[in-house]
Amino acid sequence: MRTRPLKVALLGCGVVGSEVARIMTTHADDLAARIGAPVELAGVAVRRPSKVRAGIDPALITTDATALVKRGDIDVAVEVIGGIEPARALIMTAFEHGASVVSANKALLAQDGAALHAAAEEHGRDLYYEAAVAGAIPLIRPLRESLAGDTVNRVLGIVNGTTNFILDKMDSTGAGYQEALDEATALGYAEADPTADVEGFDAAAKAAILAGIAFHTRVRLDDVYREGMSEVTAADFASARAMGCTIKLLAICERAADGGSVTARVHPAMIPLSHPLASVRGAYNAVFVEADAAGQLMFYGPGAGGAPTASAVLGDLVAVCRNRLGEAKGPGESAYTRLPVSPMGEVVTRYHISLDVADKPGVLAQVATVFAEHGVSIDTVRQQGRMDGGGDASLVVVTHRAADAALSGTVEALRRLDTVRGVASIMRVEGE
Amino acid sequence: MRTRPLKVALLGCGVVGSEVARIMTTHADDLAARIGAPVELAGVAVRRPSKVRAGIDPALITTDATALVKRGDIDVAVEVIGGIEPARALIMTAFEHGASVVSANKALLAQDGAALHAAAEEHGRDLYYEAAVAGAIPLIRPLRESLAGDTVNRVLGIVNGTTNFILDKMDSTGAGYQEALDEATALGYAEADPTADVEGFDAAAKAAILAGIAFHTRVRLDDVYREGMSEVTAADFASARAMGCTIKLLAICERAADGGSVTARVHPAMIPLSHPLASVRGAYNAVFVEADAAGQLMFYGPGAGGAPTASAVLGDLVAVCRNRLGEAKGPGESAYTRLPVSPMGEVVTRYHISLDVADKPGVLAQVATVFAEHGVSIDTVRQQGRMDGGGDASLVVVTHRAADAALSGTVEALRRLDTVRGVASIMRVEGE
Incomplete structure (x- = not known):
């Protein structure tokens, strides 16, 4: 095994970042064995340096994220800040200074994935982002690698845990939307301002990412039709039950029957109780994939949370580190089909x-x-x-x-x- | 894109092999775009050369598989023969002559995985085998790559479609074992001699492979405790129902609570109806994975059949071809924990x-x-x-x-x- 460690810059140390740092420390030996070289936390960029962060050497903490990614000795930058800026600029700077990037940033990937992939390509580095969609559930890697020899026709998923919690609560207790939302907020499943979740913005970003990968084309956030679930009523659930259905907020990416275009959309929908997605409870996520040869696949698990998201980040970190050691590059953007996105x-x-x-x-x-x-x-x-x-x-x-x-x-x-x-x-x- | 094609030797052209050949032909442009170079079927080794094989150039057919893998210009050998010999010798010869290998051979991998991995390592080539476990369901790649930064504690799966079909039939219709087996045979879900399925040999091979990968250690077929499901009765199902359970044939791989050893076993078991595996119907497969950080994940899909298995083979083929082009090597065997396998x-x-x-x-x-x-x-x-x-x-x-x-x-x-x-x-x- 190589003894010189690979150096990791951690950008952001909130719920996800602190878990990444914790596991990198507690499982350093496992990570080294799996990568073939030790990995070292070279710096942790934060906004509030005074906050006590258990298990992280205070000397690693910095508020100057840009200087950290510019150091020139960083092998991998792990971006868990979220949002567009400064995450975007930091990722670009990391590529320019020779680092590969692991990101959990769905909003950024959905809005600007093409430019980020182009920068990774230009500098011969990796851009991995398993954690950006459905937390711990392996989904990006299965779509871009396991199904790389197949033709995906549809991706149908519950990709937002907050809204699934609310809808599941409405379904199982007969509660109205507001009552269920209040419970989700009290339990920490919904944020104080739940707009991004309940109006489908979060799911739409994930739909854009999934559609692009599944159909080997570019799908931007603006291409995704979006309808929230805040107007779903108890009466809708009664109607759904009368049809043998329940209601879920779904992200749906489809290839047109003639194969010449794709669509991506997020909206509440009735699905039969016999469908595997109907029984996805609470804040869990699940994504159903239909492919020509593989048939129907489903991937299920926790779609959010610090530890699950960190699991996905660390899986990417191991892969990217292995690539660095072998002077290899993982799969980049695959958008060769250039299929147009049809309107709703x-x-x-x-x-x-x-x-x-x-x-x-x-x-x-x-x-x-x-x-x-x-x-x-x-x-x-x-x-x-x-x-x-x-x-x-x-x-x-x-x-x-x-x-x-x-x-x-x-x-x-x-x-x-x-x-x-x-x-x-x-x-x-x-x-x- | 590179114009010189990568050459593929297809070893075996039965239910799976013929689907692999068909998709390689019908989707040649997609595969080329995803790999970065065209792939060419350089030869197809079969036992019965006189059989008509639609869509395959008869000039490619040979009965001399050994000569095919010895040609020296083969980039990837795809082994879909099954069984121990001649598959094992052909894979070894392929490595010796510079080819990477994609295999769907669970029996061989379970019995002799370590030797095959060692040969791949020695020659700097890839050994991929997603299709060996649970057909089209991405499972090997998620375990060896997506969860590479996590600690897997348990793998609990329905990995044999024949037995799940029989048990589901017994559960839903009250049929006895023999009656359900007869129906499975009539529908083509069970072979004339169903021993490998109903006595759990097939599932045990998959359990050995999954346990080895999940726990980064070596688990051989002989290490797996095995009990078949031919003695499950209608009375057992009645008892299960009384407990709010159903009965499934499960492959269970566990890390001991102290982390110091692992176990792997296959036997029928009662599971609560509320467990996601309980609702896996017919010949479908599903595997439940519990990891420290990721939590509970489930992977679901068709576990057998020509097209689904071909999907997994082709996903591996794309990955292995990309590695060849980039002069890279994918993950090899990871058995560094050397955890002992405890007896039942x-x-x-x-x-x-x-x-x-x-x-x-x-x-x-x-x-x-x-x-x-x-x-x-x-x-x-x-x-x-x-x-x-x-x-x-x-x-x-x-x-x-x-x-x-x-x-x-x-x-x-x-x-x-x-x-x-x-x-x-x-x-x-x-x-x-």
Whole structure:
């Protein structure tokens, strides 16, 4: 074994970074044996140097992250700061000064992955980021390596633990959205400002990363259609149950049937209880992958948290260190298919629509005519009188597969009908 | 991109090999783009050259596999023959002549992995074998790479599709073992001679491979305790249901609590219905991995079949070809912990024991005394009169965690009691 250690700059020492540092210290011998050389924490860049950090030599702490990555002797920079800047500039500087990079930064990768990969390529260094999607679950490596000889057609995943916790709670207890969110906040599953999670921004960043890797093309955050789950109601869960379904916030990346384009989207959707994703509980994540030869695969585990994310970071660290020792480079960006990303209007799926309608003869015929005029074929309709006896009824329509644009046109036309009091909810039905 | 192709020798062209050849042909451009150079099928070694093989140039077919791997221009040999010889000799010859090897051969890897790895190391070549365990499910790569910075404590898996199909059928229809086996045979899930599957030999080979990789040590096939599932009865399933469990044939690899040894075993076991493995249906495989930092992960998918296995082979082929191009070497054997494999007697788990006993006072006290004398603590006992009114009763004992040797001693002593007519079944309880 080589005795000169590989030097690691740790950028950020929060929940994830402190776990990375801890495991690097407590498992130094294991890491050395697995890499073929010892790894040494050469510096830890933090914002608050006065904070006590157990197990980390205070002499390693610095507030000057730029100087740390510019030292010139850093083999690997581990970026666990998150957000766009200064993470982006630090990664670029690290590459320029000869370091490989391990990052857990989904937002940055989703927004600027191409430029980061190009910089890694230019300097002959590695950019690994297993921890950026679904925490500890091996997903990036299986997609970019294990399935490198296959054709992935769909990635369907629960990639945000906070929203899965909330939806699971609503499903299992009948709680409303706000009540479930409050519990998630109290338990530390949701942040004080839960917008990034509940409005699907976090999942959209992950969808962009997964779609790009799965389809060997570039998918940016802006390409991902996004709908949050803050408007999902207890009534939606009741409707889902009536269909043998539950509701999950899904990230869905699909190759079009003709193979000529891809789509990426995040929204709440009904999925059958028999689907493996339906039984993913609490804050767990799971990603379902469909490939030509492999068939249906699922990857399941904790999608967040300090230790699980650190596990993914350290797996990448071992791989990148091995590459440094062997003067090798791992797989870089694979975007050769240059498949365009189609807009949401071209996505084809099924829909569950609840309408509040006047309780009089002929309404169903009117509604059915609107669907037909827009080329949306109806699978089932359920009509029921309302409990409040106000002369209204509700109509639940489940469609066959239709383009999202056709469905939007249908809903717009439905809203113009005198007999339609309101569109109570529209939800996609996936995973069938 | 390099234009000179990498040359692949395909050893075996059965169910898996023909799929590998087909995808290499139909997806040649994708593979070239992902590898960075075209790959060319340089020869296909078969036993029956007269068989028509659609899509394969007849000029590539040879019956002389040894001459093919000795050509000297082969970059990668893909071994999908199975069994020990001639696969072993061909792989060794391939390494000697400068080729890297991709293999799907679980039996060979389990029996002789160390020698094969040593040969790969000696010649500076890669040995990849993702397809050897659980077909298309990425498992070897996640264990050897994604979790390389973590400490794996347990691997618990359904790694044989045939037996899972049979047990799932027994569970869902109440069928007996023979009836379920007959259906598996009729549907092509079980071979004419199902011994390797139902007696656990196939799963034991996979357990040896997984344990070695997970714990960075050497585990040979002989180290794996093995019990088949041909004696599981409909009554066992009824007992399992009464406990909120189902029965699966599990491969279980564990690190001892003190970290100083490991165990590997294959046997039928009860697992709670709430465990993710309980809902793995039909011929699917799934492997549950517990690691210090990552927590609980699960990998799920088709564990066999031509196309899924070919997907795994081709993922390895791309990785190995990329290494050849970059003059790099992927991870080799990691057995540095040299942890000893403990015998089955030292495994600690829970047990479900059904006894046929005389229906008279004092029997329970006698039985309980035997357990106590052997240091096996009882969790619950259920006593019930028999339907046949023959003066017998049945006693179902579920123990707390105990060493297998202590349990064996207990059962031996129970058999010697006059009041115990027989031990109807003993089954381990896992996954709690």
